Amino acid sequence: MMARNRTVKPQxxxxxxxxxxxDEFIAWMRxxxxxxxxxxxxxxxxxxxxxxxxxxxxxxxxxxxxxxxESYQRYLYYYRxxxxxxxxxxxxxxxxxxxxxxxxxxxxxNHILHNPASDLDMPKLEKRLPRAVLNEEExxxxxxxPDVRDPLGVRDRAILETFYSTGIRRMELVNLKLYNVDHLRxxxxxxxxxxxxxxxxxxxxxxLAWVDKYLREARPQFVMEPDEGxxxxxxxxxxxxxxxxxxxxxxxxEHANLGKSGACHMLRHTMATxxxxxxxxxxxxxxxxxxxxxxxxxxxxxxxxxxxxxIHSATHPGASLEKKxxxxxxxxxxxxxxxxxxxxxxxxxxxDAEAQEEEE
Numbered sequence: 001m002m003a004r005n006r007t008v009k010p011q012x013x014x015x016x017x018x019x020x021x022x023d024e025f026i027a028w029m030r031x032x033x034x035x036x037x038x039x040x041x042x043x044x045x046x047x048x049x050x051x052x053x054x055x056x057x058x059x060x061x062x063x064x065x066x067x068x069x070e071s072y073q074r075y076l077y078y079y080r081x082x083x084x085x086x087x088x089x090x091x092x093x094x095x096x097x098x099x100x101x102x103x104x105x106x107x108x109x110n111h112i113l114h115n116p117a118s119d120l121d122m123p124k125l126e127k128r129l130p131r132a133v134l135n136e137e138e139x140x141x142x143x144x145x146p147d148v149r150d151p152l153g154v155r156d157r158a159i160l161e162t163f164y165s166t167g168i169r170r171m172e173l174v175n176l177k178l179y180n181v182d183h184l185r186x187x188x189x190x191x192x193x194x195x196x197x198x199x200x201x202x203x204x205x206x207x208l209a210w211v212d213k214y215l216r217e218a219r220p221q222f223v224m225e226p227d228e229g230x231x232x233x234x235x236x237x238x239x240x241x242x243x244x245x246x247x248x249x250x251x252x253x254e255h256a257n258l259g260k261s262g263a264c265h266m267l268r269h270t271m272a273t274x275x276x277x278x279x280x281x282x283x284x285x286x287x288x289x290x291x292x293x294x295x296x297x298x299x300x301x302x303x304x305x306x307x308x309x310x311i312h313s314a315t316h317p318g319a320s321l322e323k324k325x326x327x328x329x330x331x332x333x334x335x336x337x338x339x340x341x342x343x344x345x346x347x348x349x350x351x352d353a354e355a356q357e358e359e360e
Contacts (some may be wrong), residue, residue, distance in 0.1 A: 045099060142267075164318055
């Protein structure tokens with residue numbers, strides 16, 4: 001299966017006051033070290049509103065009123081995609097929120113006198129059932145979908161195994177460099193993950209074996225000079241676009257005929273769930289996922305990688321080249337079990353929320 005890297009050509013911004021203020025807004029976010037993906041998303045969403053307003057003769061943010069924003073909100077509601085489907089309420093919400101953020105910034109920086117978006121009624125979001133998670137057998141069925149007789153299949157198997165073994169985010173995997181893999185220690189360094197945080201996570205023997213095979217046999221066939229060191233390359237020789245990475249994983253999940261749908265985040269959620277079920281302490285899983293609070297675990301995070309590697313090997317069903325029995329759990333009091341269950345529920349809920357945010 002070939003996953004081609006998609007280049008998205010940004011639409012030109014109107015040459016008016018609102019267009020120039022978007023550039024100032026992005027520059028302000030850059031100074032604040034806001035994540036590049038957040039900058040891109042806000043520019044795209046605010047830019048869509050600015051182009052819509054420009055088509056209706058509105059060129060200055062001082063001309064924007066609450067009725068204007070409500071008209072834009074109706075436009076999003078009636079908008080139809082190329083496939084004829086409307087935008088979901090969650091997507092409408094996701095496109096309006098950056099606009100609200102922009103107007104709040106405009107007020108704070110004295111570009112407008114009052115905020116017309118402050119009382120805008122946002123779409124109510126539907127309540128969703130918990131995300132689909134794979135069991136161990138289903139995860140293994142997904143892993144074996146790529147045709148590893150082909151270089152693309154070797155690459156894709158290495159991608160699937162890395163997601164499943166480490167639980168890293170889609171953007172974190174796309175940005176991995178050759179020097180982020182410690183083959184001797186069996187770890188991955190995730191630099192500038194979500195929230196601009198670095199962390200080190202274990203990668204299982206099996207996933208590391210597939211990554212090594214990909215680096216030896218397949219990557220040399222994709223790489224183009226100058227080689228910037230990105231591990232997983234598209235057929236064109238560059239990094240994956242996030243959407244193409246999602247499509248690659250989603251297609252393999254569908255081909256496994258599990259009756260479940262999902263993509264990169266499904267494997268992240270699956271890793272966490274299976275390790276929990278096999279007895280891993282939730283604190284170690286939070287550390288792997290990058291969910292831990294620095295203030296409360298600062299000492300722990302400095303010394304945990306060896307123990308984290310040990311826990312990962314013992315509780316992740318796909319960590320080792322050979323099948324292992326689940327780790328045994330120590331006796332615990334009823335209060336301990338209740339507290340652990342509460343932590344588990346909170347962790348899985350945060351993964352669900354993270355998946356919904358990633359979709360937008």
